Amino acid sequence: xxxELLSSLKKEDILExxxxxxxxxxxxxxxxxxxxxxxxxxxxxxxxxESSVDHAADMPTNGNASNSESLTEGRYGKxxxxxxxxxxxxxxxxxxxxxxxxxxxxxxxxxxxxxxxEQKEYIRYSQVHSRKDFSFIERVNGRDINVLxxxxxxxxxxxxxxxxxxxxxxxxxxxxxxxxxLRDRTYSEPRRWMRGKGRVTIQFGCCYNxxxxxxxxPPGIVRDEEVDPLPHVFKQMIKRMVRWNxxxxxxxxxxxxxxxxxxxxxxxxxxxxxxxxxxxxTVSFVNECEILxxxxxxxxxxxxxxxxxxxxxxxxxxFVLSGNGANVTxxxxxxxxxxxxxxxxxxxxxxxxxxxxxxDPEMVGIKPLTISPQKEPQDEVGNLECLQQKADSVExxxxxxxxxxxxxxxxxxxxxxxxxxxxKMKYNKLGHRP
Numbered sequence: 275x276x277x278e279l280l281s282s283l284k285k286e287d288i289l290e291x292x293x294x295x296x297x298x299x300x301x302x303x304x305x306x307x308x309x310x311x312x313x314x315x316x317x318x319x320x321x322x323x324e325s326s327v328d329h330a331a332d333m334p335t336n337g338n339a340s341n342s343e344s345l346t347e348g349r350y351g352k353x354x355x356x357x358x359x360x361x362x363x364x365x366x367x368x369x370x371x372x373x374x375x376x377x378x379x380x381x382x383x384x385x386x387x388x389x390x391x392e393q394k395e396y397i398r399y400s401q402v403h404s405r406k407d408f409s410f411i412e413r414v415n416g417r418d419i420n421v422l423x424x425x426x427x428x429x430x431x432x433x434x435x436x437x438x439x440x441x442x443x444x445x446x447x448x449x450x451x452x453x454x455x456l457r458d459r460t461y462s463e464p465r466r467w468m469r470g471k472g473r474v475t476i477q478f479g480c481c482y483n484x485x486x487x488x489x490x491x492p493p494g495i496v497r498d499e500e501v502d503p504l505p506h507v508f509k510q511m512i513k514r515m516v517r518w519n520x521x522x523x524x525x526x527x528x529x530x531x532x533x534x535x536x537x538x539x540x541x542x543x544x545x546x547x548x549x550x551x552x553x554x555x556t557v558s559f560v561n562e563c564e565i566l567x568x569x570x571x572x573x574x575x576x577x578x579x580x581x582x583x584x585x586x587x588x589x590x591x592x593f594v595l596s597g598n599g600a601n602v603t604x605x606x607x608x609x610x611x612x613x614x615x616x617x618x619x620x621x622x623x624x625x626x627x628x629x630x631x632x633x634d635p636e637m638v639g640i641k642p643l644t645i646s647p648q649k650e651p652q653d654e655v656g657n658l659e660c661l662q663q664k665a666d667s668v669e670x671x672x673x674x675x676x677x678x679x680x681x682x683x684x685x686x687x688x689x690x691x692x693x694x695x696x697x698k699m700k701y702n703k704l705g706h707r708p
Contacts, residue, residue, distance in 0.1 A: 399518050399643060403429045410583050412569050414602055421569055422583065424553070424597020428520050432511075432557070432590040443507045443561050444532055444615055447476055460501040470577030470609055473539040478504045479529025480628050482547070495549040495626045504530065507634060511557065512619060516640040519594050521555060526637055527619035533561075535614040541607040543571035543579060546600060550620040553596035558587040559615040565593070567603050577609035587616075 292304060363462060389397075408422035432440065451461025451474075459481040466472030469475035483491050504512075515521040527551075533541070543566075546554060570579035581604075587593055595605070624632075 281541070288635075293393035307679050383558055392648050394561060395517075395643070397434075402518060405429075408585070408599070410567070411583070412603070414569050419598060419602065421598050421603035421627050422567060422597065423599060424601075425567075425585075425599035426520075426596075427587075427591060428584065428594070429591040431515070431518065431520065431592045434590070437559055437590050440511070441615060442478075443505070444534070444559075444617075447505065447532070448474060448534060451476060459496070459499050468576055469538050470483060470540040470542075472536065473541070474534035476532040476534075477501050478508065478531075479527075480622055480631070482529075482531065482549075494547050495622060495628065497626065497628050500628065500630055504528070504634065504637075508617065509634070511617070512637065513640055515555065515619075517643045518700075519642050520594065521559045521619075522553075523640060523642055525553060525621050526640060527553060527555065527621050528631075528633065528637065529622055530617055530619045533614075533616045533618070535607075535610045535616075537612055538577060540577045540579075540609045541605040542573070543581075543604040546595070546620070549623055549626040551623055552600050553594050554600070554618060554620040556587070556593045556595070556616050556618045558589055558593070559617075560589065561610070561612045561614045562588050563585055563607060563610050563614050565605055565607055567599070567605050571601050571604050571606055579606050579608050581606070583610055621662075 290309070296304065343517075405427045408425045408427075409420050410422045411418050412421045413419075414421065447456070451454050451463070456476070460477055462475045462477075464472055478501060481496040481501045483493050483496055485493055487496070512521065514525055516523055517528060521527070522581075561588070564584045565587055566579055566581035567583040567585070569583040571579050574580055585593075599605075
C-alpha cells in the first residue's frame with residue numbers, strides 16, 4: 275500500500291518526504307541520486323527503443339551522421355540543427371549524462387578513443403560559432419551611431435546534454451526557493467496579476483532592486499542584503515566561458531540572476547543598471563526567444579513591444595552585451611510564446627559590492643584557452659581540423675559535414691528592411707538567414 279502511495283507522488287514530493295530535517299548538502303545529494311536514477315531509467319528506455327536500429331545507426335544518412343543534439347545555430351532567425359543518432363546513445367556511458375563541463379580543468383588525464391580531455395575541449399571549442407559584427411545605425415543625441423556596437427552572439431557553447439543538466443539544476447533551485455530554503459531575497463515569485471507579470475527570478479551573489487523597495491532602497495544593488503552565493507554549476511559555466519574566450523578574464527562575473535519565464539512573461543525595455551560593469555552575459559535555455567533593441571522601444575500593450583532590431587537567442591547560446599549595445603540602446607524580451615530560462619551573469623562595480631561580500635577564490639586566475647600545436651607520438655595533431663578527424667569515431671560526424679558546415683557560413687552581406695528601417699544581415703550559401 276505504501277509503495278502504491280509513493281508511486282503516485284511527484285519527484286519533488288518524494289524528495290520533501292525523505293529530506294525533511296536534512297541539511298542543504300544532504301538534500302542536494304538525495305536529489306542528485308533521485309535524478310540520476312530517473313535519467314538512468316529514461317536512458318534504458320531509449321536503448322531498448324533504439325536497439326532495433328543499432329546497425330543502421332553506423333551508416334550516415336545522406337552523408338550526415340551526428341552524435342549529439344548540440345546546435346550550430348546561426349544568427350537572425352534560421353539555424354541548423356544536428357540531430358541525435360542512435361549511435362550516440364549506444365556508445366555513451368552513464369558518466370556522459372553528467373554535466374560535461376570538465377573542459378580540461380579536472381585532473382583526469384585518461385584517454386578514450388585516443389583523445390585526451392584537453393583535445394576533446396579543443397574540438398568542442400572549435401564548434402562554437404561567433405557573431406561580433408552587429409550593426410544598426412540610429413540617430414542619438416544628434417549623431418548617427420551604431421547602436422549595436424559591442425554585441426556578440428556565441429552559439430553552440432552548451433550542448434543538449436549540458437543544457438538538460440543545467441536546467442534540471444535550476445528547477446531544483448526553484449523548488450528550494452518555493453520551500454523557503456534559500457535566503458529571503460534570493461528567490462522571488464511575484465503574483466501573476468496581468469500578462470507579462472509573473473517571471474520567477476533567483477539572484478546569486480548580490481541582491482538587486484528593480485524598483486524602490488518597501489525599505490526605501492533605490493533601484494540597484496542593495497549593499498546590506500545577503501543572498502545565496504553562486505552555485506557550483508554556475509561557476510563551472512563561467513569557467514567555460516572564460517576559457518573559450520567569450521568572457522574576458524578581466525571581467526569575470528561575481529553575480530547572476532536566473533529568469534524563469536512561463537508563457538506570456540516578458541522583460542520591459544531597459545538599460546541594465548551601472549552598478550554592474552560591462553560586459554555582461556546572457557545564456558539561454560529551453561526555448562529560443564527574440565530580444566529587441568532600439569533607442570526608442572515602444573510599448574504596444576502589456577507584454578508586447580516594438581523596435582527596429584530583433585535578434586534570436588538560440589538554446590545553449592551566450593549573448594554578450596557591451597559598448598553601445600549595453601549603454602546607449604535599450605533592450606527587452608517581448609512576451610514569450612513558451613517556457614524559457616535564462617541566466618544573466620554580471621560583475622559588480624567594486625564601489626557597489628555588498629558589505630558582506632568576499633571574492634570567491636575559485637573564480638580567480640582562470641586562464642583563457644590558447645590555440646597551440648599539440649604534439650602526439652606517431653600521430654601529429656597539429657591543429658583543430660586534425661583533431662576533428664581523429665575524433666570521428668567519437669563525434670560520428672563525417673568530414674563532408676564538418677567541411678560543409680564551415681563553408682555554409684561564409685557570409686555575404688545584404689540589407690533587409692524591418693519596420694521601415696534597414697539593418698545589415700548575413701545569409702548562408704543555402705539562401706537562409708543563419
